[in-house]
Amino acid sequence: MTRRIVRTGVQLGLLASIVFLLVFFLDNRYRVLPQSIHSHLPLHHEGLVITDITVQTCSTLNPISKCKLDQDKWHRVEKDLYLGTGWVSKAYVHIKRKKEEELTDEDKVIIDVRTGKMDPAMNEKSQASEKWESRPAGVWIKRSAKRHTSDSRKAVTAVDVLFGSDAADPRPGWELVQNGALRLDTGGDNKEPRLTIRRGQPHKIEKPVPRIRKDGKFKILQVSDLHLSTGLGTCRDPEPKEHNGGHCDADIRTLEFVERVLDDEKPDLVVLSGDQVNGDTAPDVQTAIFKIVDALAERKIPYAAIFGNHDDEGTLSRSAQMSLYESLPYSLCDAGPNTIEGVGNYYVEILAHGANKHSAITLYFLDTHSYSPDEAHFKGYDWIKPKQITWFKDTAERLKESHAHYTHTHLNMAFIHIPLPEYGIKENEYVGTWKERVTAPGFNTHFKDALVEQGIKAVSCGHDHVNDYCMLSKDPKSGEGELWMCYAGGSGFGGYGGYEGYHRRLRVFEIDTNQARISTWKRLEYGDTGSRLDEQVIVDSGKVLPPQSQ
Structure with missing residues (x-):
């Protein structure tokens, strides 16, 4: 009898263990996400x-x-x-x-x-x-x-x-x-x-199809370093300090600036090139993101976004934010492949005018991550990884066959947040303002060489708020221009900007597909707000041009 009781007890114990493990498995299998x-x-x-x-x-x-x-x-x-x-x-x-x-x-x-x-x-x-x-x-x-x-x-x-x-x-x-x-x-x-x-029920959100206009042109407004907050935000380094009687609500002033330029320039696409959100002042990231998206959706302007080093310092991860962007109207955002580092490695095809299905322009977007993973050897910021470069090169090679069917010269551009190390070569010619140290990664994976190899004519970044120049990279053998490397300049009053009266700005790229030409200029928040600052033709007939005399 004793043995039977023991055996029964053991069986019940085993059964209880199995039930516990099953409950534990199911509980974790269907656990609500953080x-x-x-x-x-x-x-x-x-x-x-x-x-x-x-x-x-x-x-x-x-x-x-x-x-x-x-x-x-x-x-x-x-x-x-x-x-x-x-x-x-x-x-x-x-x-x-x-x-x-x-x-x-x-x-x-x-x-x-x-x-x-x-x-x-x-x-x-x-x-x-x-x-x-x-x-x-x-x-x-x-x-x-x-x-x-x-x-x-x-x-x-x-x-x-x-x-x-x-x-x-x-x-x-x-x-x-x-x-x-x-x-x-x-x-x-x-x-x-x-x-x-x-x-009512949820509205179906369809991705827009960006196309070249009837006049053969396509305009891109690059908006970088908005540094939006939850709430009105606190202004950093507003210039001039006495503007509006010295009163400054960061997000209101930032968005008024952006919306004015949107209405003036009427871009066909907006690129949000990182640090849309000021992580430490945005306890609700959704609120911050919605403010800029609302301005774009109201005007029915498509947009593509990448992340900076501050975006995910708040309540939402990069993945969660990209999921949010993908769900919103007029978004072209894409999380990209999950087999490589980063969130938001993707490309957007700008199709030719009319019902034409051929791509006229390809825009590449890459995640430059945040801070150095090896601070002891390479201080500062992270770098584009080899797998990302391989993805970029494989994608560009794969697209070349379809691009060859376009009747005009196909053009390629790229957007990142953190500048490449080559942005800091002082011997290179540049047009614009260079006021602060280039905070590029300390480790160089030579993504610039991959851009040149795949025929990218211009790459533009953000991150350094008071640098706004475009720099020409030259072929070391021929001395001819091979790639323009541009900054957008900081646009948001929630981020720093106090270098000798520096005013917030936005960068515009206009592509003329009939001439295979890329022009660029900047728009200021204060001062000569209606002018095109440092206007340059950087590509013509599909070839990278040297700086033009002003």
């Missing part, structure tokens, strides 16, 4: 409608106080409304949702959301059949008991949170809730939380 990965994604699914919203606050000092409601009924938007700055409190938006086909006649569906101290009905001229219902943090919801409302465009189907009075939402079908921020004491740091809602 907040840093998915916090940019709103809580919504196709076919679901929102039936209630609330805000749950908890104390960080009280271990019993929890910021999660019954998870069988409520779903939490994974953004602390205090952005981690609350001394004693955290707060989260929670939503109730239900599948449309499961709605009963008793269910109510949210058809409108407002925020504020007073009942929104007080400002409405006519009396609606549905009444406004109060929720914590100044949230007001209007719900309809009519089931058919869920199929209309009025039904709220997704809820998200953005931050700051300058928040914008570029996603089709989404809108920021009227009357401003949630009523929470966030300390007046200009990062107050705001609700944004979507009505």
Whole structure:
């Protein structure tokens, strides 16, 4: 009998171990991804409608106080409304949702959301059949008991949170809730939380197809080092200091500058060449990214983005940010192959005018990473890796056959964030401003040689805010020009810029496919804002030209 009991005990123990391992496996197999990965994604699914919203606050000092409601009924938007700055409190938006086909006649569906101290009905001229219902943090919801409302465009189907009075939402079908921020004491740091809602089902986002204009031209505006924040941002080195009475909100001034140039130049494509986000001042990266994308989407301008060394110093990884970019309207962004280092190694084909399917221009985008992985031997910044160079060369070789069918001269350009070591060769001729040390990698993988080998006529970077020159690299044997290496210059007031009255700027490239010509110039934020600074033809008839006398 004793042996039987022991044997049974052992069997039960083994069974318990198996059950434990199975539960452990399933728990990890289907574990929710970390907040840093998915916090940019709103809580919504196709076919679901929102039936209630609330805000749950908890104390960080009280271990019993929890910021999660019954998870069988409520779903939490994974953004602390205090952005981690609350001394004693955290707060989260929670939503109730239900599948449309499961709605009963008793269910109510949210058809409108407002925020504020007073009942929104007080400002409405006519009396609606549905009444406004109060929720914590100044949230007001209007719900309809009519089931058919869920199929209309009025039904709220997704809820998200953005931050700051300058928040914008570029996603089709989404809108920021009227009357401003949630009523929470966030300390007046200009990062107050705001609700944004979507009505109806998700809009299908299709990538635009960039084409040469009827006149044979194509214009690219390179926007680098925006250094956008969550909230208004703090200005660094504004010039002139007395502008606007000395008052400067970084993101507002930056975006006003960018939008003015967008409207003046009317580019066919915008290249965001890194450090769009100022990582240490953007506790909600999504809010920062949305601000520049909203300006582009409003004007229906396609854009391509790469990362700088500051973009992923906030709450979202490079992969999560690229996933976000890929989901937004007018985006040409691509994570690129996952078999090589970096996120955002890709290319964009600019097609010939009309219905022509031939590529007229190829633009290559590469991730230059962040900081040196070997600081002891190579201080400063990281470098483009050999696998990336191999990918670039293989891709360029593969595309040559199709490019040969284009009736004009096919042109190639490349964009990176951190400059190549060759940018620092002082013996080379250059046009523009060289005010600071070139902070290129200490280790040279000779990507410049690969660019020349594959017929790239110009490469342009960001990173060094107050360098804005274009430098000519020459063939050491013939002495002829082989590649132009350009800087965009810094555009954002959230990043440094204080070198002898330096004004923020943007770089423009205009490609004339009829002449196989590339021209470039810069636009200033202050001063002679309407002029083309340092305008140069850098490529003509498909050949790299030397600097022209001014």
